[in-house]
Amino acid sequence: MKIIVPMAGRGSRLRPHSLTVPKPLIPIAGQPIVHRLVKDIAKVLKQPIDEIAFVLGDPAWFGDDVVNSLKDLANSLGAKPSIYRQDQPLGTGHAIMCAKPSLTGPAVIAYADTLIRAEFDLDPTADSVIWTKKVSNPEAYGVVKLNENDEIIELVEKPETFVSNQAVIGIYYFKDVAILKDKLQDVLDQNVMNGGEYQINDGIKRMMAEGRIFKTGTVDEWMDCGNKNVTLETNAKMLGFIKADGDEQMIANSIVNDNSTIIEPCYIGEHVSLRNCTVGPNVSIGNQCVIENSTVKNSLIQNHTSIKNANLDHAMIGNHVTFDGNFEAISIGDYSILE
Template sequence: MRAVVLAGGVGRRLRPHTLTIPKPLVPIDGIPILHIILAQLQSAGFTHVSLSLGHQAHMIEASFGGNRWADLELDFFLEEEPLGTAGPLALLPPFEDSTLVMNADLLTDIDFADLITRHKKSAAAATVALSRQHIDIAHGVVELDEDHRVTDFREKPRLSFLVSGGIYVLEPTLRRLLPTRGRDDMPALLDRARDEGERIEGHVIEGDWHDIGTPEQLNRATAAFRADRVRYLGRRAAAELGAGTGAFQEVGSG
């Protein structure tokens, strides 16, 4: 199985952590975010990962020491300018099968192999992994009709939304909808696919999902990962990462 990881972001909102290292190498409990993701993909049965790089690309390449890492075949593609969340796919050779595409700034315990399996069974052109997020409103929420009569009054409600988890499974046929050059984002690509009658499936992540865009979000992800590494990595990878052995080297472990 093949995956593409989008790792070209600058990470301005994550400063000061990104002042000296690229965002994908910011550590979670001592381990770079990107290394956690690749360890998860390897455990899920992926054999080939393409990394789309931009800001401080040389540091990310150097962190893997070559084109083999933890039994994964790696290749690197450089964005000369920011290309968004879909534009980098035009840099890669055409997909031969269903391909996982994901951002490099998240922590999740999603079963990647199960996501691929569900996608294939759905006959969809794309599957979007979704996270259920909640917003607590600190005030009473009032609704009015057109005559200004109160029709609903809810005290401090909790609102729920499904948000994109930054994880997608795409069929090779979607490549025809990519621009040959320049920026393109995944929502626009999937909108074009829907306009052409393609089925776009949603898969709700039942477990844990953390966007890592700010220092506060990084702290929450770190606390969750520190509390239960096995939940995110499985026992073998968690043990090897903890020991700093093999391809799984913790930051500062040498």
């Protein structure tokens, strides 16, 4: 089994945090989004992963540190890492085709801007499985249309009339991804574009037209990381899941706790100093941070940051930040100083 991860986008909706760090590398509960996504997919698949292929953007943005972290991720799962580049933002189908040498055999394709919680077995009769989540407002999403055998027969983008309540979340399984590769090559050769881009859906629709069997795999949780507010919601949910699972250390042994209270669930990284603070619930703090005389809840703070005299709620703070003030629902990017 292979995992293909297109992640060349810069994540403009999450600015200022994605101005200096690619969105898939922003940490949720102490681990980058893409790391958690790949690990969660590996758990769902319940089988060995042979290769993980990452499709990155400009090397000036996705540099050696990003490449090395992704190679380490693949190696930790016993998989071969492969790195590809998408030099132009030409859509989801184009991004997949940038990994053409890896598009053989069974594979999962997962776009690195979402997290899932799921537990199910892949249907052996299906040529493809499209992960979906039941939603209350399907008109806001791309959804699947099913026949009487619960097979997907059509993909409908933001339907004006009800088609189904199962929204496509951007994760796909193909029994043989080479078939999708061939169809996407036709899309590129024939210059079939939607919204000025080559889309994965146009390859999938050609597979459906040949009678390939598509089934759904419904996830229990679909957590977005598109903007600051939903990222904080995802961080809180993930902290709760990790605490319930009990298989990750959430508070490092190296923290210095000086007259401070921690209200779980929280993730607190290495060499963090807490002085006269109340931290939590639903707080993630990166490595080597100092927090003094503050209350912090429902917030995400990255690495090497100093917080003083603060009352933070629904705050997102980047790396190497110095903050001293009495604001609450703030969003501060990397290397900022507010004193």
